[in-house]
Amino acid sequence: MRATILQRDGKGTPTHACMTGCVIQCSNAFADESGELLAAPLEFETIGLCGSNLEIVSLDEIAKINRLCNDFGLDTIEVGAALGVLMEAAEMQDIPSKFNRTDLPVFGSSLNALKILSEIPLGTELAKLVGNGVVFAGNALGVKHIPAVKGQAMSAYDPRVVKGTGVTYATSPQGADHTAGLTVFFPVDHRDAKNAVNLSKRAQLQRAAYDALGLCAFNTSATGQRPDIVLNMLRGVYNVELSENWMDLLGRRVIDVERAFNKAAGLTKEDDRIPKYFTQDALTQPLESVFDVLESEMDTMWDS
Numbered sequence: 001m002r003a004t005i006l007q008r009d010g011k012g013t014p015t016h017a018c019m020t021g022c023v024i025q026c027s028n029a030f031a032d033e034s035g036e037l038l039a040a041p042l043e044f045e046t047i048g049l050c051g052s053n054l055e056i057v058s059l060d061e062i063a064k065i066n067r068l069c070n071d072f073g074l075d076t077i078e079v080g081a082a083l084g085v086l087m088e089a090a091e092m093q094d095i096p097s098k099f100n101r102t103d104l105p106v107f108g109s110s111l112n113a114l115k116i117l118s119e120i121p122l123g124t125e126l127a128k129l130v131g132n133g134v135v136f137a138g139n140a141l142g143v144k145h146i147p148a149v150k151g152q153a154m155s156a157y158d159p160r161v162v163k164g165t166g167v168t169y170a171t172s173p174q175g176a177d178h179t180a181g182l183t184v185f186f187p188v189d190h191r192d193a194k195n196a197v198n199l200s201k202r203a204q205l206q207r208a209a210y211d212a213l214g215l216c217a218f219n220t221s222a223t224g225q226r227p228d229i230v231l232n233m234l235r236g237v238y239n240v241e242l243s244e245n246w247m248d249l250l251g252r253r254v255i256d257v258e259r260a261f262n263k264a265a266g267l268t269k270e271d272d273r274i275p276k277y278f279t280q281d282a283l284t285q286p287l288e289s290v291f292d293v294l295e296s297e298m299d300t301m302w303d304s
């Protein structure tokens, strides 16, 4: 992608600060062949969900989907997942009679996907499915594989091979939200189910604290293992005493409030579950693996 952006020049840039003053500058702007802006930014999760998830390999086609999502204020993870279940429906023997199979998008092609997305302002039947997200779309079409928890689509990490992140998907009060506690940065075997709850808990506490402080999650790459840097920054700016475990206490307070909200809204531990097919349908070789973290471990992870 970087080479394409540089070669096209124009309004594209492979590095950009989405917030004034950011020195990491992980954002980008993707231009089309004539150098005109197509989408900004074109992110990993978007390429995962609107690209490889749909077997679409062209960055230009992915960027067009991204552009429409940006224009309509839609999340590219949710839209990519919803388009995926529409594509699965296109391969099913039976679909509800009110839908026309030839209108559905198919894996490997952006043609119908872009048409459906562009119809969102018109409120056509298929556009309503995509606009309402992956669970709504999957249930309406009777699709077996709906990758979501608490109504939110999963991001580009399969819980069968990144099991700590799978625990985050299942147990986060926010649903299958990768920003709530990714575990991919820990240098461990991510298929090991035994350590998954511990990793997820550490990641969720950290991310909740960073969110509450208004810090970009990507700072955790630099300071995640050195909370003292952030603590010293806060002590210096606000002239306050902060204990060494203050970040964890802050994260825990946020998660406790969110969990109390969910409980009052009627959610139970049965909502803290990964869709069953991730525990039954193994990925193919060489990564043959299912999500096999014990439910009893996840149910008690916030007890202490």
Ligand code: SF4
Binding pocket: 016, 017, 018, 019, 022, 023, 024, 025, 026, 027, 216, 217, 218, 219
């Ligand atoms: S590191 Fe964070 S603030 Fe900086 S460009 Fe990336 S997302 Fe934006």
